[in-house]
Amino acid sequence: MLAMSNIALRSWGLVRDIKSSRRLAKFVRLTLRIRNVLQTKAHCFQPVRRLTTGTPHFGKLPADLPYVTGSEHWKRKVRSVFKRFDLNTDGYVTGEDYVAFGKRMADFRNLDGEKAKQIIDKCLHTWAGVAGNKNKITEDDYLQSIHSLTIQCCFRPQLYHGFVSAEFGMMDIDGDGLASKDEHVAFFHGMKVPMQFSKEMFVEMDTNKDGLITFDEFAEGFLDFWFTEDPNNKYNHFYGPLVD
C-alpha cells in the first residue's frame, strides 16, 4: 500500500514540469470526456480497503466529477489551501511548513516522542508527494500545477491510492481508519484554523451522523472540494474558511 501511495503521490506531483503538463492538458482536454464515458467504474475504482471500516461506497468516483474550468471560486479555494499550509507565511510551502503542521497536531494532542514523530513522518510523506524534486512551492506554481493535474484523465483513477489516502492518513492520527472529532480539530489546529470551523465541517462530513469520519466520507468532501466549482458546495470549507 505504501509503495502504491508513493507511486501515486509522485504522479500527482506538483513537482512535475508545469509546461509539460500544459501541453499535455491541451490534448487531454479533448479526450477527457470521451475517456470518462468509455471508462467503466470497475476500471477506475480502486478503494483503499485498509482505510475503510466496511464495504467502500463512494457517492462519486473521480472520473464522474466535472471538468475543472479554473473559475475564480475554484482558484480561491486552492489559494486558501496554499495559505493554510504556508504556516510560516513566507510565501512558499515547504517541508518545514509540513513539519510545523505535524508538530502543531502532535502538540494539540499532547503527543511527543515516537508518537509525534509518526505524525510528522506522515506529513512529510504527503509533502514528498506534493513537492517531488522541489524544495519549495509558490502560490502560482501550486495553483497552476493542481489545475493541470485535475484535467489529466490518468490522474483521477490514482487519487484514492495517492492524495486522498495521504491526507486522510494525516488526519487519522491514531491510524484506526477513522477520523474522530478530536483528530479533525487537531488537523484544523495544525493549519491554524479555529476549532469552531472544525465543528461545522465535521457535521457536514459525517454524513451518517455516527460521530466519526470514515475514509468514504472524507473522500467525498475531498473530491467535492478539489473537483467542483459551486460557490454553495457544502465542502467549500473543507480546509477551513476561504481566504480573500
Ligand SMILES: [Ca+2]
Ligand atoms: Ca512557508
Ligand SMILES: [Ca+2]
Ligand atoms: Ca482515528
